[in-house]
Amino acid sequence: MSTRQIIRFGPNGELFGVLHSPASGNSVGANHRVRPGLAMCAPFGEEAKSAYRVFFDLACALADKGWTVLRFDYFGTGNSMGGFDGFAPGRARDDIGHALDLLREEGVGKAGLLGLGLGAALAFEAAPVQQAEFLILWQPTVNGEEFYKLNVKQAIFRQKLIRSKSSPSPDLERGQGVRNSPSDPAQGARRDGDIIDLDGYPLRKQTAEEIRAINLIKTIPPAIPPSFILQISFSQNMAHDLKALADVCQPKPHTQCVVCEPFWKRIGLVDTAPVTAATLNWLEDVVKS
Numbered sequence: 142m143s144t145r146q147i148i149r150f151g152p153n154g155e156l157f158g159v160l161h162s163p164a165s166g167n168s169v170g171a172n173h174r175v176r177p178g179l180a181m182c183a184p185f186g187e188e189a190k191s192a193y194r195v196f197f198d199l200a201c202a203l204a205d206k207g208w209t210v211l212r213f214d215y216f217g218t219g220n221s222m223g224g225f226d227g228f229a230p231g232r233a234r235d236d237i238g239h240a241l242d243l244l245r246e247e248g249v250g251k252a253g254l255l256g257l258g259l260g261a262a263l264a265f266e267a268a269p270v271q272q273a274e275f276l277i278l279w280q281p282t283v284n285g286e287e288f289y290k291l292n293v294k295q296a297i298f299r300q301k302l303i304r305s306k307s308s309p310s311p312d313l314e315r316g317q318g319v320r321n322s323p324s325d326p327a328q329g330a331r332r333d334g335d336i337i338d339l340d341g342y343p344l345r346k347q348t349a350e351e352i353r354a355i356n357l358i359k360t361i362p363p364a365i366p367p368s369f370i371l372q373i374s375f376s377q378n379m380a381h382d383l384k385a386l387a388d389v390c391q392p393k394p395h396t397q398c399v400v401c402e403p404f405w406k407r408i409g410l411v412d413t414a415p416v417t418a419a420t421l422n423w424l425e426d427v428v429k430s
Contacts, residue, residue: 143204150213151239157220158213158240160247161204177428178209178249180240184258186292186342188405189218192257195404195413199255199420206421209247213240226336226343230351233263238271251275251427253366255420257405258282262355269362275427276368277420278394280403283382285355296339358382361389367430368394369423373401373416395423 146160163176181196183189200210214220215236217227237254244252253275256264261281268276282288336343344352368390372383377398379387387396399419404411 155222178244182256182260
C-alpha cells in the first residue's frame with residue numbers, strides 16, 4: 142500500500158505538496174534498481190480544481206506501481222504561501238525546479254514532469270532547464286495569447302450572466318457595463334490598479350503579460366527530454382497547434398489522441414480512464430528505457 146505525506150518544500154518552505162510514495166520494498170525498473178519520480182504541474186485557476194481528482198488518482202496509481210509522485214501548488218496558489226496575485230509563470234517554472242529537486246532528494250532514479258493546460262506549457266519550458274528526464278503534456282497551452290483571451294471572454298460572460306440575473310442595468314444592456322477592446326481584451330475583466338480580476342483570480346498586469354507571451358512553438362528549446370503529447374478532446378485527429386508543436390520538437394515526441402471530455406472544464410465526474418491508460422502505457426516504456 143502506497144503512502145501520502147503532506148510536505149512543505151522550496152528554499153523557505155513556501156511551497157505545499159503531497160508526496161505519494163511506494164510501499165517499502167516496492168520499486169519498478171530493471172532488477173528493481175530504478176525508482177522513477179514524477180512531479181505533476183497543475184493547470185490554471187478553476188481548471189486546477191476540476192483536474193484535482195484526476196491528478197490524485199493517477200498519483201495513487203503510480204505510487205502503487207512503485208513510483209514517487211509529487212502533487213504541488215505553485216507559489217500564490219492552493220495551499221502554498223503568497224496571495225494569488227503572487228502567481229507568475231517565471232516563478233512557477235522555478236517552483237517546478239524545486240519539485241524536481243525534492244524528488245531527487247527522495248532518491249528517485251529518473252525524475253520527470255507531467256502538466257495539463259498552462260501547467261503543461263510551464264513544464265515544457267522548465268524541463269530542459271531543470272534537466273527533467275521525461276515529459277508528459279496533457280492538452281498543453283501552446284499559445285498564451287489565445288489562452289488569455291479565452292479566459293477573459295469567459296470572465297466577461299460570467300460577469301454579464303451574474304449581473305443579468307441579479308439586477309439588469311441599462312448600461313450593461315447597451316454594452317457599456319463591460320468594455321471589451323480588441324487591442325486590450327483585459328478591459329473586459331474588472332481592474333483595480335495593478336490587478337486584473339479574471340472572475341475571482343487576481344493577476345498582476347505583469348503576470349498577464351507573461352502568460353500572453355508564452356508561445357511554445359517560437360521559443361522551442363534546442364532539445365527536450367523524451368516526451369509524450371496527449372490530446373484530450375472529442376476528436377481523434379490531432380489539432381493543428383499540437384501537431385505544429387510536435388513537428389518542431391527534437392527529438393520527436395510521441396503523440397496520441399484520446400477521446401475524452403475535457404475534464405478540467407467540468408465540475409461533474411468524467412470518465413478519464415483513456416487518459417490514465419495512455420499515460421501509464423507510455424510511462425512503462427520510460428521505465429524500461
